[in-house]
Amino acid sequence: MSRTAVRPHVVIVGAGFAGFQAARTLSRLTRGRTDITLLNPTDYFLYLPLLPQVAAGVLEPRRVTVSLAGALRHVRLVLGEADRIDLTRRAVHYADPEGQDGELSYDRLVLAVGSVNKLLPVPGVAEHAHGFRGLPEALYLRDHVTRQIELAAAADDASVCRARCTFVVVGAGYTGVEVAAHGELFTRSLVRRQPLRTGIEPRWVLLDIAPRVLPELDRRLSATADRVLRRRGVEVRTETSVKEATREGVLLSDGDHLPTRTLLWCVGVRPDPLVAGIGSALERGRLLVDPFLNVPDHPEVFACGDAAAVPDLTAKGQYTAMTAQHAWRQGKTAGHNVAASLGLGRRRSYRHHDLGFTVDLGGVSGAANPLGVPLSGPLAGAVTRGYHLAAMPGNRVRVAADWLLDAVLPRQGVQLGLVRSWSVPLDTASPETARVAGAPERTRDAAAERTGDE
Incomplete structure (x- = not known):
């Protein structure tokens, strides 16, 4: 009597440039042999470079979004925002859009949480x-x-x-x-x-x-x-x-x-405050990783994108810049290396020359x-x-x-009034979602208090 093999479970946190590409690459390489879960506050990938054209009325909002369910057919989407990572238990704790708590266990973890607005201590x-x-x-x-x-x-x-x-x-x-x-x-x-x-x-x-x-x-x-x-x-x-x-x-x-x-x-931007509470080494708020995008002492954890301090192999002693160009390519490398850690292919270091x-x-x-x-x-x-x-x-x-x-x-010069001023505060750790009346808000100080960063 044959025993059914348990498929490894990969959790990817964040569906920005890095997370989306990591999910797409890993899905293609594993071909259904791995359970892949993507945790993200929204059900779409946002193409950030065209956002100014949305604000100026050139493009309609949905034009710069890509459905995650439609683009990533073999990836399970979980709507929610991670608020704690337990590396010992290999678990990701999150809150869904309606405020309910949830937890995802993993065999491999990819952190691609991106960045948020950078604040300076200027009155008002x-x-x-x-x-x-x-x-x-x-x-x-x-x-x-x-x-x-x-x-x-x-x-x-x-x-x-x-x-x-x-x-x-x-x-x-x-x-x-x-x-x-x-x-x-x-x-x-x-x-x-x-x-x-x-x-x-x-x-x-x-x-x-x-x-x-x-x-x-x-x-x-x-x-x-x-x-x-x-x-x-x-x-x-x-x-x-x-x-x-x-x-x-x-x-x-x-x-x-x-x-x-x-x-x-x-x-400018700063790394998502979530990474400060993981307990691993940081470089100016970014999670330090090796050239293979692994978090030191945790070979099952990978990080890429704006929240990761990735060594720049083309410039000794420096780290890659927080740009979409790097995040997109780091996501692809992360996907390859996660697959390699599961016995599919060989891992590769991240190296990219600006085009x-x-x-x-x-x-x-x-x-x-x-x-x-x-x-x-x-x-x-x-x-x-x-x-x-x-x-x-x-x-x-x-x-x-x-x-x-x-x-x-x-252009159509009309205001729809769908998003109010109080819905989009500057001091937020969740710029991808509008604030809802009565719902708790992740701010820089609140996140820091939970992680002990300040």
């Missing part, structure tokens, strides 16, 4: 600023910007009108630059149908403490982005930061005060350096959109159709 920022890490924040911003233009057009007081149509973006990295570029085009389209008072136009201000925009990229890409932004009228103010934020405006480090009702916080970067500046403009070749203008814009279409794991036709429609039809 947590109360009055909004981040840009999830779909709810993009939907809120689209409604908020539309509402401010509508209220500005109806305002009797010129100073109120100016304040409402002034938009301040803090952080001139990828996200900040793209939000400002798309936001300026969006507000320009809105005022065509709802003109403001004579002599008043939408004002976009982009701030950064660095000496130039896109400080992490090649200077030629930085110069191209700076030139496009300034040509459109965006005020680029480098070596400047926010000193204090209030409901009526922001005080800058140079002493200038900007009356505004909109403060967007795009200063170049693309920055979408809205309209037909862009900045790119594919394979190190600097491009600007419409050609860079075409390369950028081509790259996104190739990189997306789904919805390519729908995205291309929205781009075509945006090129020939005016």
